[in-house]
Structures are given as C-alpha cells and as structure tokens.
Amino acid sequence: MPVLPSPEEIEAAKTLKGAWTRAQLAEWGVPWPPPKGWKDELIERWEAARPAGPPAPPPTPAPADFAQDTLDFG
Numbered sequence: 695m696p697v698l699p700s701p702e703e704i705e706a707a708k709t710l711k712g713a714w715t716r717a718q719l720a721e722w723g724v725p726w727p728p729p730k731g732w733k734d735e736l737i738e739r740w741e742a743a744r745p746a747g748p749p750a751p752p753p754t755p756a757p758a759d760f761a762q763d764t765l766d767f768g
Contacts, residue, residue, distance in 0.1 A: 696723025698740045704733060 699707070699722055707718050716726050724732045 697721055698743055699736065700740055701737050704736060 704714075707714055709715060714728075719726060719728055719732075722736060724736070
C-alpha cells in the first residue's frame with residue numbers, strides 16, 4: 695500500500711533541482727512518468743484520509759501526588 699504523504703512531506707522530498715525522483719514517486723504510488731495533477735491528487739487523498747476536526751490534545755501527565763490503587767484478584 696502506498697504511503698500518503700502530507701503536503702509538507704511532498705515539498706520536502708524535492709531534489710535540489712526542484713523535482714521528485716522516480717523512486718520517491720513510486721513509494722507514493724505515482725506512476726512514471728507522473729501524470730498531470732499527481733501532486734494535487736495526492737494532497738486530496740491525504741486530506742480525505744485525515745479525521746475530521748482538530749487533532750486530539752496530547753495526554754496530560756498525572757499529578758505528582760497521584761497514587762493509583764492496585765487491586766489483587768489472586
């Protein structure tokens with residue numbers, strides 16, 4: 695299954711000449727030679743695969759004085 699890169703990852707994968715390698719495009723599932731509009735299609739597929747809404751916040755650490763009770767069912 696091809697990797698769906700983010701728009702930032704697509705731009706970061708450019709070579710020094712401002713293009714993409716055949717190997718990189720193959721990793722993303724883009725045929726060679728790349729068809730017109732391949733980049734826009736990848737971005738649309740990446741956006742469609744993302745969950746709706748803002749990303750979930752990172753978990754908050756437990757308070758320093760938190761002690762979890764352990765239950766012994768043995």
